Amino acid sequence: MKNEEIIHADEDGFFTIALNVNGELGHMIVSRNETLVEALRHYGWKGTKKGCDTGDCGSCTVLFNNKPVLGCMMPAVAAHGGNITTIEGLGTVRNPHPIQQAFVEAGAVQCGFCIPGMILSTKALLDKNPEPSEADIRKALDGNLCRCTGYVTQVQAVRIAAKKVKAMKKQQEKLAAKELAAEKRKAARKTAKKAAKKNK
Amino acid sequence: MSEIIFKPCSLKEMWEEMPNLPESRKYMAGGTDIVTVENAGFPSSECWIDISDIPELATVKEEKDHVFIGAGVKLNDLETYPFIKKYCPALLAAVHDFASPSLRNMATLGGNAGNASPCADGVCALVSLEAAIVLRKGNAERKMPLRDFFTGPKRTKLEKDELIYGFEIPKKENLLGQYFKLGPRAFFGISKVAVALSAAMEGNKVKYASVAIASVAPVPLYAAKTSEYLTGKELTEDTILKAADIARGEVSPITDARSEADYRRDMSGILLERALRSFLN
Numbered sequence A: 001m002k003n004e005e006i007i008h009a010d011e012d013g014f015f016t017i018a019l020n021v022n023g024e025l026g027h028m029i030v031s032r033n034e035t036l037v038e039a040l041r042h043y044g045w046k047g048t049k050k051g052c053d054t055g056d057c058g059s060c061t062v063l064f065n066n067k068p069v070l071g072c073m074m075p076a077v078a079a080h081g082g083n084i085t086t087i088e089g090l091g092t093v094r095n096p097h098p099i100q101q102a103f104v105e106a107g108a109v110q111c112g113f114c115i116p117g118m119i120l121s122t123k124a125l126l127d128k129n130p131e132p133s134e135a136d137i138r139k140a141l142d143g144n145l146c147r148c149t150g151y152v153t154q155v156q157a158v159r160i161a162a163k164k165v166k167a168m169k170k171q172q173e174k175l176a177a178k179e180l181a182a183e184k185r186k187a188a189r190k191t192a193k194k195a196a197k198k199n200k
Numbered sequence B: 001m002s003e004i005i006f007k008p009c010s011l012k013e014m015w016e017e018m019p020n021l022p023e024s025r026k027y028m029a030g031g032t033d034i035v036t037v038e039n040a041g042f043p044s045s046e047c048w049i050d051i052s053d054i055p056e057l058a059t060v061k062e063e064k065d066h067v068f069i070g071a072g073v074k075l076n077d078l079e080t081y082p083f084i085k086k087y088c089p090a091l092l093a094a095v096h097d098f099a100s101p102s103l104r105n106m107a108t109l110g111g112n113a114g115n116a117s118p119c120a121d122g123v124c125a126l127v128s129l130e131a132a133i134v135l136r137k138g139n140a141e142r143k144m145p146l147r148d149f150f151t152g153p154k155r156t157k158l159e160k161d162e163l164i165y166g167f168e169i170p171k172k173e174n175l176l177g178q179y180f181k182l183g184p185r186a187f188f189g190i191s192k193v194a195v196a197l198s199a200a201m202e203g204n205k206v207k208y209a210s211v212a213i214a215s216v217a218p219v220p221l222y223a224a225k226t227s228e229y230l231t232g233k234e235l236t237e238d239t240i241l242k243a244a245d246i247a248r249g250e251v252s253p254i255t256d257a258r259s260e261a262d263y264r265r266d267m268s269g270i271l272l273e274r275a276l277r278s279f280l281n
C-alpha cells in the first residue's frame, strides 16, 4: 500500500486513514486520541481485547505488518498504510486455524480474554521459528498476561500448534506439488497433441 | 486549530516539506512514550511527523571503527545482527529486559533517547558502550557523546527540528556486557534502578570497564569514578566491593512513586557487584 504523505484533520478533528485489516483494504475515520485497539473495535473487529490500556497485559496484541504490536500503545493514525491481522484474520469457528485448534485441544483457554493476543504472538513466533524450544515459547509470550491459567497449558498449546502448523505447511506443499505436476502433465499432453497434429 | 500528521517516506522529503509545516511540530517514532503521556493517542499538536517509515533511520551497519544504529531501528531487530552481539553486548542484554516482545517491535532507541528519561534502559546501555549520538537538521550534522546529550529529566540538547539520526558505538575487541535491572516485574517496564557494565578482561584482570546506572540521577548516569577505578585492576572480591562503594557514592537518587532513594543507592552497588562477579573466571 502506498503511503499518502500528509493526512489533514477534518473540521471536527478526525483523520481518514487507509489500512488493510485481515485482507480487507479500507478506510477508517479516527480521532487523534484514539488508539488502534479502539479504532479496530469501533469498526467491528471486537476479537481484539482491551485489558490494561497501559501496555502491560498484551490482550490488545495485533499483527502490524506481520509483527506483534500493542494496539493500546499505537495511535490509530500511526497505522495508516499498514497491514493488520487481528484474531478474526486467522480462522473462524467452523474453520479454525491450527493454532486456534491447538489452544482448544490443550485446554489452554479459560475465560479467553488473553487468548487472541496469545494466539497472535504464537503466530508471529511460528512464522519466524517453526520449532521453538520451551524457552523460545516463554520469551515470545512474555508480554501476554493470563489471569486464569498458570501458562503451563498455553506453552503446551504452542508446542501442539508448532506440530499442526508444520503438518499444515507440508500438506500445502504436497497440494502445490500435486497441482504443479498436474499442470506439467497438462502442458505435456498439449505439446504432444500439437506435435501429433503437425505430423498428420 | 487544524491538525496534520505528516508521514514522510524519506529524510529528503521530510526536510523539503519542513518549511511548509505548522510551527509546533513534533516527531513521533514508535509512539510508546508519547501515547503514555496522555494514555490515549497523541497529545494535541498542530503537526506530528511520523518518522516510523523512513528506511534511512532503520539502518544498522558495521563501519571500520564503529557500529552505527539508526534512531528508528526497532529494538527487536537488533539481535539479528552478529556484529551487535560482538560489539554491543550490554545493549543486547538491556533489550532482553526491555518491556515485552510486542512493545520491542514498536519502541526505538531514538525515542528512548528523545524521551530523555533517567530510567531509559537502551540509553543506559549505550552510555556504558561510550556511544556517540548523531543529530541531523537538513544537511547539517553534529555528534556528541551520548552521556553529554541530556541536560536533565526530559531535557536534551536537541534544537528545534533537530532529528536524532542514530548512534555510533566504538568497536572494542573481546567486549563483555551485562545489564542488571530491578523493577516490580522481573523483565518488564521501568526500573527502580539498573546497571549497565561493559568490560574487557584478560584472565581476571580488568583491561577496560565502563559503568552506567539508570534511575539514580537526573540523567542516565555515566559512573566515571567507578569506571576509572576498575580499569586496570585485578578483579578480586575486594575490588568488587570497593567498586560497589564508589558507585554508591556517585549516584544521587530520589524517592518517588517507584522506589526509595536509599534502596536505589544500595542496589546500585549490589547490581554492580553481581555484574562484575559474572565476569570472574
Ligand SMILES: Cc1cc2nc3c(=O)[nH]c(=O)nc-3n(C[C@H](O)[C@H](O)[C@H](O)COP(=O)(O)OP(=O)(O)OC[C@H]3O[C@@H](n4cnc5c(N)ncnc54)[C@H](O)[C@@H]3O)c2cc1C
Binding pocket: A054, A055, A056, A073, B026, B027, B028, B029, B030, B031, B032, B033, B034, B035, B036, B051, B071, B072, B097, B098, B099, B100, B103, B106, B107, B108, B109, B110, B111, B112, B113, B114, B115, B119, B120, B121, B122, B162, B163, B164, B165, B188, B189, B190, B191
Ligand atoms: C508498557 C511499557 C513498557 C516500557 N518498558 C520500558 C523499559 O523496560 N525500558 C525503557 O527504557 N523504556 C520502557 N518504556 C518506554 C518506551 O517504550 C521507550 O522509551 C521507547 O524506547 C520509546 O521509543 P518510541 O520509538 O516509542 O518513542 P516515541 O514515543 O515515538 O518518542 C519519544 C520521544 O522522543 C522523541 N523522538 C522519537 N524519535 C526521535 C528522533 N529520531 N529524533 C528526535 N526526537 C525523537 C519524540 O518526539 C518523543 O518526545 C516502556 C513503555 C511502555 C508503554
Ligand code: FES
Binding pocket: A049, A050, A051, A052, A053, A054, A055, A056, A057, A058, A059, A060, A061, A070, A071, A072, A073
Ligand atoms: S490493553 Fe494493551 S497491553 Fe493491555
Ligand code: FES
Binding pocket: A108, A109, A110, A111, A112, A113, A114, A115, A145, A146, A147, A148, A149
Ligand atoms: S484465559 Fe482468562 S485471562 Fe487467560
